Amino acid sequence: KQEVTQIPAALSVPEGENLVLNCSFTDSAIYNLQWFRQDPGKGLTSLLLIQSSQREQTSGRLNASLDKSSGRSTLYIAASQPGDSATYLCAVGKGAQKLVFGQGTRLTINP
Amino acid sequence: DTGVSQNPRHKITKRGQNVTFRCDPISEHNRLYWYRQTLGQGPEFLTYFQNEAQLEKSRLLSDRFSAERPKGSFSTLEIQRTEQGDSAMYLCASKPKPGTSVYNEQFFGPGTRLTVL
Numbered sequence: 001k002q003e004v005t006q007i008p009a010a011l012s013v014p015e016g017e018n019l020v021l022n023c024s025f026t027d028s029a030i031y032n033l034q035w036f037r038q039d040p041g042k043g044l045t046s047l048l049l050i051q052s053s054q055r056e057q058t059s060g061r062l063n064a065s066l067d068k069s070s071g072r073s074t075l076y077i078a079a080s081q082p083g084d085s086a087t088y089l090c091a092v093g094k095g096a097q098k099l100v101f102g103q104g105t106r107l108t109i110n111p
Numbered sequence: 112d113t114g115v116s117q118n119p120r121h122k123i124t125k126r127g128q129n130v131t132f133r134c135d136p137i138s139e140h141n142r143l144y145w146y147r148q149t150l151g152q153g154p155e156f157l158t159y160f161q162n163e164a165q166l167e168k169s170r171l172l173s174d175r176f177s178a179e180r181p182k183g184s185f186s187t188l189e190i191q192r193t194e195q196g197d198s199a200m201y202l203c204a205s206k207p208k209p210g211t212s213v214y215n216e217q218f219f220g221p222g223t224r225l226t227v228l
Contacts, residue, residue: 004153034216043117043202044154044219051215089153097167098144099204099217101153 002027004092006102014110015082021075021105023090028068031093035064035075038087038104047088048075080109113137115220117203123226124193131189132223136205143186144204144217145178147171154202160186193227200224 003026013019023033032051036044048057048064050073056065063076077084087106091099116135124130136143141162146154157176159167162183172178175193180186190197201224204217 032215036219041224043221044204046216046218049216091153097142097159098156099146099154100156103151103153 002030002092002094002100004090004100004102006088006090006105008105009103010106010108012108012110013080015080017080018076018078019080019107021077021088021090021107023073023075023102025071025073025092025100027092027094028071030068033064033066033073034091034093034099035062035073036089036091038089040087044089077107082109082111085109115203115205115218117201117220117223119223120221121224121226123228125228126193126195128193129189129191130193130225131187132201132203132225134186134188134203134220136185136203137207137218139207140205140218141183141208142206143180144206145186145188146202146204148200148202148222149198154200157188157201190225193225195227198225198227 005024007022034049035047038044050057050066061078066073085108087104089104091101118133143160145157148154156169158178160180163180175191178188200222202222204219206217
């Protein structure tokens with residue numbers, strides 16, 4: 001059974017810092033890995049999708065990496081801003097169907 | 112708006128009542144998913160449709176839960192005889208057919224927040 005873990009559960013940093021969020025998964029036979037952002041009480045916004053054959057994806061100040069052999073992914077956020085405050089969720093695609101989610105990292109950027 | 116839509120956005124009900132939620136996926140997305148998210152946790156998979164066929168159901172989907180997608184477009188999720196433990200955010204997502212888009216990702220709706228009193 002695939003299990004996804006995100007560490008830390010919460011992170012608070014001052015504005016302008018670069019930061020890394022971590023995601024680990026137990027079964028390396030994944031289809032893809034997706035990073036999402038969730039604002040309080042809202043749905044999920046997709047940030048980056050990495051196919052199983054890829055090593056990383058970039059979008060603006062965000063960079064996500066994938067190391068299937070070690071069962072790890074990281075989300076790097078450069079030059080953090082208060083508007084980046086949200087919960088970040090990592091999800092692993094099993095086959096072409098469902099996503100298995102981690103518990104999320106609650107990020108607070110302090111002005 | 113061409114995103115995934117869900118209705119209602121909020122539902123408050125008394126224990127024992129039946130509730131039904133609706134999800135309208137992105138047009139021409141043939142795959143549709145339901146997830147449940149409780150406070151402080153990541154979403155958990157409930158069920159998956161490809162067109163009108165329900166192809167997978169989680170063990171979380173007890174006999175009180177039923178989902179349909181009768182014409183392969185919108186979907187409904189019904190919970191019968193609601194319990195306080197059913198209180199959660201119910202999220203719907205859709206995904207395009209394989210090979211129709213480079214964006215092989217799931218797109219989520221805003222969710223329906225259910226509170227059972």
